[in-house]
Amino acid sequence: DIQMTQSPSSLSASVGDTVTVTCRASQSISHYLNWYQQKSGEAPKLLIYAASSLQSGVPSRFTGSGFGTDFTLTISGLESEDFATYYCQQSSTTPSLTFGGGTKVDIK
Amino acid sequence: EVQLVESGGGLVKPGGSLRLSCAASGFTFNNADMSWIRQAPGKGLEWISSISTGGTHTYYADSVKGRFTISRDNARNSLDLQMNSLRVEDTGVYYCADIATPPIDYWGQGTLVTVSS
Numbered sequence: 001d002i003q004m005t006q007s008p009s010s011l012s013a014s015v016g017d018t019v020t021v022t023c024r025a026s027q028s029i030s031h032y033l034n035w036y037q038q039k040s041g042e043a044p045k046l047l048i049y050a051a052s053s054l055q056s057g058v059p060s061r062f063t064g065s066g067f068g069t070d071f072t073l074t075i076s077g078l079e080s081e082d083f084a085t086y087y088c089q090q091s092s093t094t095p096s097l098t099f100g101g102g103t104k105v106d107i108k
Numbered sequence: 109e110v111q112l113v114e115s116g117g118g119l120v121k122p123g124g125s126l127r128l129s130c131a132a133s134g135f136t137f138n139n140a141d142m143s144w145i146r147q148a149p150g151k152g153l154e155w156i157s158s159i160s161t162g163g164t165h166t167y168y169a170d171s172v173k174g175r176f177t178i179s180r181d182n183a184r185n186s187l188d189l190q191m192n193s194l195r196v197e198d199t200g201v202y203y204c205a206d207i208a209t210p211p212i213d214y215w216g217q218g219t220l221v222t223v224s225s
Contacts, residue, residue: 034210043203049210087153095141095158095208096167102152
């Protein structure tokens with residue numbers, strides 16, 4: 001089974017900061033990496049799919065990169081609505097899926 | 109409008125059973141691989157099961173294999189999860205979702221399952 005490891009598990013940042021979250025797969029998953037945002041009490045929402053494709057309606061301050069085993073989600077110019085938990089997810093073995101452990105972004 | 113509405117959650121004792129259902133509308137359900145994802149209180153997302161479009165192929169996380177059974181009825185646009193031999197660690201919110209083929213991203217609102225004596 002493919003394991004997904006996210007880091008850090010949490011971080012504190014200020015509005016306007018640039019934030020980076022990393023995700024590592026236990027084996028190569030090509031570009032089959034997706035990023036989700038989850039706010040408290042809500043279902044997750046897809047931000048980035050196929051490692052770097054921006055989901056429709058998602059602001060361009062969210063960017064994804066990576067291939068193989070190492071991936072990055074960057075939020076450039078953090079806004080107040082971005083304080084949430086972020087999850088990576090591999091879909092190379094779809095419909096069997098794996099999520100990373102999550103990264104909570106909170107206000108410094 | 110796409111809707112996924114879960115039902116069937118509740119309080120059950122360890123070792124007990126529960127059947128979750130998910131009613132789908134607003135998209136072509138029989139073209140979608142469907143999944144159940146859960147989230148324990150204060151914890152992360154855990155994929156637990158998926159089923160192919162026709163229901164022929166099913167997939168399970170090791171944590172639920174042999175105890176949970178996923179099924180679907182394409183005539184009724186519904187997805188089920190039969191959960192047997194429930195454990196305290198199965199407690200959480202269970203989401204029905206169509207997320208196997210991004211950028212498709214459909215989630216239900218979740219249903220809470222509590223396993224406690």
